[in-house]
Amino acid sequence: MSNLVLYLYFCCLPGFITALSVIQEPENITELVGEDVTFGCQFSGLLNEQVIWFHTEANKVLTENVFLDTNDWLNLTIYNVSYADEGEYKCGYTTIRGDRTEYHFPASAFLDIITRPDSPSCSATYPSGIDFPVVGNNASIICFAPGGDPNPTISWFRNDEVKSMASEMNSSLSVVLSSLQEEDRGVAFRCDITSPALGSVESCQIIPFPEIPIINITYNGQVDFGSNIPFQCNFDGDLPLTILSFLTSIASDRVTLNSERNVLKISNFQEDDLKETLTCRVVYDGFAKEFTSTVNFEEILPYLNDIGQNTDDKSSLIIVLSVLAVIIVILILVTTALLWHFKAMCFRTRTGNYDIGFTALPKTNQLPAIPPP
Numbered sequence: 001m002s003n004l005v006l007y008l009y010f011c012c013l014p015g016f017i018t019a020l021s022v023i024q025e026p027e028n029i030t031e032l033v034g035e036d037v038t039f040g041c042q043f044s045g046l047l048n049e050q051v052i053w054f055h056t057e058a059n060k061v062l063t064e065n066v067f068l069d070t071n072d073w074l075n076l077t078i079y080n081v082s083y084a085d086e087g088e089y090k091c092g093y094t095t096i097r098g099d100r101t102e103y104h105f106p107a108s109a110f111l112d113i114i115t116r117p118d119s120p121s122c123s124a125t126y127p128s129g130i131d132f133p134v135v136g137n138n139a140s141i142i143c144f145a146p147g148g149d150p151n152p153t154i155s156w157f158r159n160d161e162v163k164s165m166a167s168e169m170n171s172s173l174s175v176v177l178s179s180l181q182e183e184d185r186g187v188a189f190r191c192d193i194t195s196p197a198l199g200s201v202e203s204c205q206i207i208p209f210p211e212i213p214i215i216n217i218t219y220n221g222q223v224d225f226g227s228n229i230p231f232q233c234n235f236d237g238d239l240p241l242t243i244l245s246f247l248t249s250i251a252s253d254r255v256t257l258n259s260e261r262n263v264l265k266i267s268n269f270q271e272d273d274l275k276e277t278l279t280c281r282v283v284y285d286g287f288a289k290e291f292t293s294t295v296n297f298e299e300i301l302p303y304l305n306d307i308g309q310n311t312d313d314k315s316s317l318i319i320v321l322s323v324l325a326v327i328i329v330i331l332i333l334v335t336t337a338l339l340w341h342f343k344a345m346c347f348r349t350r351t352g353n354y355d356i357g358f359t360a361l362p363k364t365n366q367l368p369a370i371p372p373p
Contacts, residue, residue, distance in 0.1 A: 020043055020044065020049060020093055020104075020106075021043070021044045021045060021106070022041060022042065022044070022091065023042050023043070023044045024040070024041065024042035024073075025041065025107040025108075025109070026039040026040055026041045026089065026091060026107060026108070026109035027109055028109050028110045028111075028112070029109065029110075029111050029112070030112040030114055030196060031081055031111070031112075031113065031114070032113075032114055032115065032116060032197055033081065033083070033113055033114075033115050034080055034081070034082075035080075035081060036077065036078065036079045036080065036081070037077070037078050037081055037111060038075055038076065038077045038078075039053070039075065039076045039078075039089055039109055039111075040073055040074070040076075041053075041073070041074045041075075041107055042071065042072055042073045042074070043072045043074065043093075044072070046072045046093075049093040049094065049095065050093060050094045051068055051074045051091070051092070051093045052066070052091075052092055052093065052094060052103070053066055053074070053076040053089055053090065053091055054089070054090045054091075054092065054103070054105060055085075055087060055088070055089055056087055056088040056089070056108075057086070057087030057088065058084075058087070062089075065078065065079070074091055076089065076091075078111070081111070081113055082113065083113050085111060085113065086111055086112065086113045087110065087111060088108050088109075088110050089108060089109055089110070089111060090105035090107070090108040091105065091106075091107050091108070092104045092106060092107075113149075114148075114149055114150065114195075114196055114197040115147060115148055115149040115197060116147075116148065116195070116197040116198060117145045117146065117147050117148025117151070117152045117193065117195055117197065117198070118144075118145055118146055118147045118148075119145070119202055119204070120143055120144065120145040120154070120192075120193045120203065121143070121144050121145070121204055122141065122143055122189070122191050122204040122205055122206035123141070123142050123144070123206060123286075124139050124141050124206050125139070125140045125142065126139055126140075131288035131289040132284070132287050132288070132289035133180055133208065133209050134180075135180060135181060135182055136179055136180065137179075137180050138176065138177065138178050138179065138180070139177045139180060139208040139209065140174055140175070140176050140177070141156065141174070141175050141177065141189050141191075141206055141208055142172060142173070142174045143156065143173050143174075143193070143204065144171070144172045145171060145193045145202075146171045146172070147171075148171065148195050148197060149197075150169070150195070150196070151169050151170050151195075152169070152171070152193040152194060152195040152197075152198070153167060153168070153169045153193065153194045153195070154167065154168055154169075154170060154173040154191060154192070154193050155167040155173075155191070155192045155193075155194075156173060156175050156189060156190070156191055157189065157191075157192065158187065158189055158190075159187060159188060159189075159190075160190075164192075165189075173191070175189075177208060180208070180209045184208075184209045185209045185210075185211055186207060186209070186210065186211045186238055187207065187209065188205045188206070188207050189205060189206055189207070189208065190203055190204070190205045191203060191204050191205065191206075207238045207239060210237060210238035210239050210284060211238050212237075212291065213235050213236060213237030213238075213241055213282060213284065213291050214235065214236045214237070215233065215234070215235045215280055215282060215291060215292070215293035216233075216234050216235075216293060217231055217232070217233055217234070217278060217280055217293060217295045217300065218231070218232050218234060218300070219231050219232070219300060219301065220232060223301060225269060225270060225271055226268055226269065226270070227268075227269060228265055228266065228267045228268070228269070229265070229266050229269045229301075230263050230264070230265040231246075231263070231264050231265075231266070231278055231300075232262060232263045233246065233262050233263075233264075233280035233282070233293075234262075235280075235282050235291075237284060239284045239285060239286070240284070240285045241282045241283065241284055241285070242282065242283055242285055243261050243262050243280065243281070243282050244282060244283060244290065245261070245281050246264045246278060246279065246281075247278070247279040247281065248264070248266075248276060248277065248278045249276050249277070250266055250276055254266055254267045254268060255267075264278070273297055274297045274298045274301065275296075275297070275298070276296075276297055277294055277295065277297070278294070278297065279292055279293065279294040280292065280293050280294075
């Protein structure tokens, strides 16, 4: 009988005295790589037992960054988490049985480490030999969002349609657009990605069949012959555009470009330059086809053109007036000569002498004498 009492005293009584319970179990945590996490576990009936945290995958009792507060909350904080920290965490306590230490873990939780995927990128590919799509061509649109753990869910949408064209949990998703039609021109296709590692939906979009870009050339500043006139190439399209160059037959030593290569300045603009042309060349990023716009300086500089025409008109008028003046002078000279000639004729008629070298006899009013009968 005494042996049974002793056995119960040393075997069962310590277990009864240290019968702790967990009244608040830790919660599972999902967190991004590099963030900090804290597990909490609250005990009831805690006396002098040693409370601990244990990482199952590492098979290790954790002693760093463990704190027990006055309400018997046992907290474990893990800083700058990585995939090595992923796994099961148990909260518990130890008991001493003779020369043995026993571990008790009444509660546990899991840490799941996730990684944010790269922001999505949208692109389009075409069969070889196509420098710019036309009606009837095929195109493939691709959404790429690598680096996520778990892989994000990728969905393609046409315009703002609610229903997706395709959806898949992967790092990329491709959709083939067969035989592009005119109604596909200028239409945007949107890719959305969702993931537990993202706070919100992230998107990108692509226009696989862009509109022909609009290009025009304008001038700025003072417009006059002899001045320096800058001409700017303006362009707009569905996708980013890059200007390649300007083309003009004006001498290169009179032409300069700005750093963005979209403004060309012509120095000492002359009237003869009005007959020249200026061309701007641009391309859509990712396409080989060039788009151009060509203008005649006479068309975009009407004021200078009017000045040139007025100058020509003035020159013509001066020439005409000069000719008229010469004709008038000639007429005056001819008229004067004729007048002198007529005066001379009249004089000879009155004197009866047609030879200017002879002296005319004086006239008399006396009648000739009549002889007597």
